[in-house]
Amino acid sequence: MNRQELALFLRSRRERITPAEVGLPAGTRRRTPGLRREEVSRLAFISIEYYTRLEQARAPHPSPEVLAGLARALRLSDAERDHLHHLAGRPPAPPAGPPREVRQSILDLIERLPQAAAHVTSASYEVIAWNDLAAALMEDFSALPRRDRNLVRLAFLGPHPDGRVLYGVSDVEEFTRSSARRLRATAARYPDDPEVAALVGDLLAGSQRFRDLWESHDVDDERTLIKTFQHPLVGPVTVNCDVLDIADRDQRLVIHTAVPGSPSAEALRLLSVLGTQRMAVSATER
Known part of the structure; x- marks a missing residue:
């Protein structure tokens, strides 16, 4: 002290x-x-x-x-x-689980990116913040319970009511490998968090692919720089994927942008106009 x-x-x-x-x-x-x-x-x-x-x-x-x-x-x-x-001679204890509170400056930043679909994930792949274009490109996260906002759960366990796995992204195989590796590292950082333990338990019980990846004990990360979403309304949307680490919160900011002037840029512009309301109407029509 x-x-x-x-x-x-x-x-x-x-x-x-x-x-x-x-x-x-x-x-x-x-x-x-x-x-x-x-x-x-x-x-x-x-x-x-x-x-x-x-x-x-x-x-x-x-x-x-x-x-x-x-x-x-x-x-x-x-x-x-x-x-x-x-x-005071009492070093702060690490948080019991992945922090979920997003800094206001990050929330302001993603709202200032109207031409980019941006979202923030926790260390356990829960989507904890997003802008309107991300909701239009992926889904309206505000309409989902917390459990269903988890991307790794969605990738391995679904549900996939329209047949699209993880919004039809082209790199789903790479994502499942990378997410399993990062989740293993997350479980080691937060060994006492019941939500992380429950997530891992559900994935082990419900997905043979996850079990195979988990048993490899790999923790190296893989990042895909370009991916394509198969969107039910506007078709394929190819985007650059940039991931920025928010180190002090153990979170990640994911930004999807299309090449200016490309068909995908026009598709994103259209989605920014349609928003999530038109998606909900379309879902009831099918």
């Missing part, structure tokens, strides 16, 4: 927050910038005596519960929260 650095860090974080930011009145006789010590202690649900000792570098090791309260009261970012834990 680095008591001196911890004390300085807490004071610097306390002084940068205004009372209004945490719903407190500013008052007229406030002589300190930011929050008072007693205000932080109240927000963190700890005693003023103990918090004062922390800022005076005289306190013993804070518990994980105290650190969580301080991080909440001081509105720390993820990086600041991790730094707080390290200063």
Whole structure:
């Protein structure tokens, strides 16, 4: 525990927050910038005596519960929260399962890509964010329960009511190999996550191909740079596939774009107009 650095860090974080930011009145006789010590202690649900000792570098090791309260009261970012834990001599524990919360900046980014079908997947291949064109090209994920938004489950287990496996992508064989390998690595990173364990169990029980791939124990990744979707309304759509790792969240941003001026670019433009409503109508007509 680095008591001196911890004390300085807490004071610097306390002084940068205004009372209004945490719903407190500013008052007229406030002589300190930011929050008072007693205000932080109240927000963190700890005693003023103990918090004062922390800022005076005289306190013993804070518990994980105290650190969580301080991080909440001081509105720390993820990086600041991790730094707080390290200063307190309690390195942050890794998350029990793949993070599912997508940063707002990533959500804003995919919405600013109107000519690209973009989505974000967790480490277990759950689609956790998408833009309108991705929903039109693949399917309306908002209409599905979480369980059915998982691409690796869809690839190996279906259902495939219209006969298209994984939206009719041309690289489905490569995807199944790559996803099985990455899922094995994910299971090793999150050994205590019940959702990852249940997903692997379902795949082992329901797919001989997955069992064969799983038993190979391979963890190398494969990435396809170009793939073709067989879309039920606009036909084949060939796209470049770029995958960007969001390392701090263990997530991936997948961006599908067509060559400008190509028939596939025109197909994407048409899908951006049709959206998912026309797809739902077409499905009921078949």
